[in-house]
Amino acid sequence: MDLLGYIDSKREDHLNELKELLRIPSVSAQAQHKSDIEKAARWIAEKLRAAGLQKVAITPTKIHPLVYGESLEAPGKPTVLLYGHYDVQPAEPLELWTSPAFEPAVRNGNLYGRGTADDKGQVHIHLKALESLRNTSGKLPVNVKVMIEGEEEVGSVSLWDFVQQNRERLKADALVVSDTAMLAKGVPSITYGLRGLNYYELEITGPAQDLHSGVFGGAVPNPITILAETIAKLHDDNFRVAVPGFYDNVAKLSREERKALSSLPWKEKEFRRMVGAPDLCGEKGFTIGERLWVRPTLELNGIWGGYTGEGAKTVIPSTAHAKISTRLVPNQDPARIAKLVEKQIRKLLPKTVKHKFEVLSTGKPWVASYSHPIFQKAIHALETGFGKKAVFIREGGSIPFVTQMHDTFKVPCVLLGFGLPDENAHAPDEHISLENYFGGIKSVAVFYEQLATL
């Protein structure tokens, strides 16, 4: 049977197997899921072996294990390093899921569940593409090294150490990653730019303990109010980040790129529908696409303090907290930005409170040229898999590892994304389009096949 026919014949098997993986709640940020993480790592290792990879190993790290396997049976052919992650975002708030986060369910041509798009579903696309190539041709057309980590959603803490320790072994002609989204449904896409990500946590302490807001209110520093006043000063009226020096090294968009980006088949109306807010907002002087892809941001990801239950509690809490992140673009330096943000927050805080500012992770942005011939192979493979024209896009999300690999190994990084912008990757009802999942397996298989002729 030919490759594409074989893949078509296996649709049901592939989907059922993916559901197995999705049922394992491998949430890397939550300690209670430690054993689920380990279970997911063993599952990945087993499927790598099933795809015919050798030297499959689960390597313990500081936090969660990394799974590695390789197939070097194509002498003289290019070597591809595939990267993905088997850990997922927390599923909370659980009550907002239509079907439970870890009980995968098909509805309206989509597969729902935490990790469907980010990134288990996309990792599985590669596992099944490799397996299909082996089952139809007896061996893989190129040399493949596969590295699937379990810490992506907590900042890939150990990944770089692993790479450094295995530098020779990981050498490849290209890095391939499927952890991004297509521009829109029916528009297969290759991502050539990602924003960097710094993630911070801020704790503000006023009184030494919670106080009665009647007995003490009016004369003591309220950490919630002070936290709000501090956050409010982190943006100016033009939605620019009001941290001195924040924009110092931001690269200016070239006229050519601005034009290319603005001519993409991107529909503002569709974007507005996805967001569902009364109106959009953003940095003055830039289009929506530019705000999302090429401009840096500061976003609040969480806030909490005081009484958050039902009804009333008249308390002035001792502490209030916020989770804050900055998305970075070339040529912002993550370490410098972290220092600038902390410095500004320290400057804004009154002397009535204490604070703790923690940098949970930092990550560089990445933007690359797509002139290398491998990108034409990728575009062709996507068009074969989907029967539709493929495009080059940038994305607002972050995969710090791509930047590090690109900087270190100086090889092309090919980001084949099979998610969609409304996939709810970090939110309830995360899903992957079945068209993209099945089209993805075909595209990736064709891509690996085509690489043999590079």
Add this chain to the structure above:
Amino acid sequence: MDLLGYIDSKREDHLNELKELLRIPSVSAQAQHKSDIEKAARWIAEKLRAAGLQKVAITPTKIHPLVYGESLEAPGKPTVLLYGHYDVQPAEPLELWTSPAFEPAVRNGNLYGRGTADDKGQVHIHLKALESLRNTSGKLPVNVKVMIEGEEEVGSVSLWDFVQQNRERLKADALVVSDTAMLAKGVPSITYGLRGLNYYELEITGPAQDLHSGVFGGAVPNPITILAETIAKLHDDNFRVAVPGFYDNVAKLSREERKALSSLPWKEKEFRRMVGAPDLCGEKGFTIGERLWVRPTLELNGIWGGYTGEGAKTVIPSTAHAKISTRLVPNQDPARIAKLVEKQIRKLLPKTVKHKFEVLSTGKPWVASYSHPIFQKAIHALETGFGKKAVFIREGGSIPFVTQMHDTFKVPCVLLGFGLPDENAHAPDEHISLENYFGGIKSVAVFYEQLATL
């Protein structure tokens, strides 16, 4: 045995009995404690009967039942209406309690547990004072009507209906309430002023669902940021509430009262120690005591939105919430203030978000003259019970019912408070000083005895 000797002989019994009541987690704000609330109501009814009161009844209301009993065996003598509440604040955050909130424990001369000071311990002082009077004299020296509600911590929703429906029955020569604190340890106090309380909840909705902060960040309204920006604009740089009209009707403090308040034995150093913040703050132009007792405030009591768990989650949440309260002073009108606060918030919010503003409760402030002779009886009783000089004070907390009763029945309201400012009434490690608990029983018994000679 004489009254005070009898009370001394019963210390252990009284304390053990109070612990029974404290073990019932009668949290009125949390639905899961419905049956505990009912248990506490039955407990109170039983003890009223034990103190010899008649017609003891548990009256169902919209939310939580009210317990009533009376003793009208002293014809020609004054009638006192006693008010208290058996419901308590939520105990969260539970992990901050030294000993569990509903397992009362004695340490350092204090009894710890939710409700020890607010208000179960103080209600129990009256129950045991009445019982002691009956057990030593065979009958009560005055007529007593006792009304203990279960909704004080959720805004006394049904209390006023009950009063209106039982207006004739509740007629009395004075209202007595023990739900306040003494100025300081060793300074028995009568409170002649309370602030009013309005409590609000604000919900802000940006995107229709949670969004990935990388994919969407920079182009969509973040409800946390917008909530913070809104809160930040509710105070000016002088810590005044920046709601137009908020101060319009605030009564000016007379020179005499300002002088009387400033000469109270109140120690700023002790207050700073209790608060434990790096510094205090408050409205410009007023002393700390004035900020606490005679000036209105706006405080944030809770805030939440987005990811609040461990680690990082890169989400732009759909909603963010705040619990806000205003403390009111004469002659602010609670309904008008609620409208002004809502109007200002609506004005401050950008058109990119939707919002929901809910008024959970409103309550008028109360300040009264203490020229009626009953206050001299009270001062004398406190000095007998504690062996120390008693003073007249105002307090920052709120008992809306006192205002309503005062306005309606035009009788003196005597607030005999046995809490202390550092009792943590709405916070972890709430406690009552044993000296105050036992001194309170004596004082209240002497007070009722003395009222016979009014």
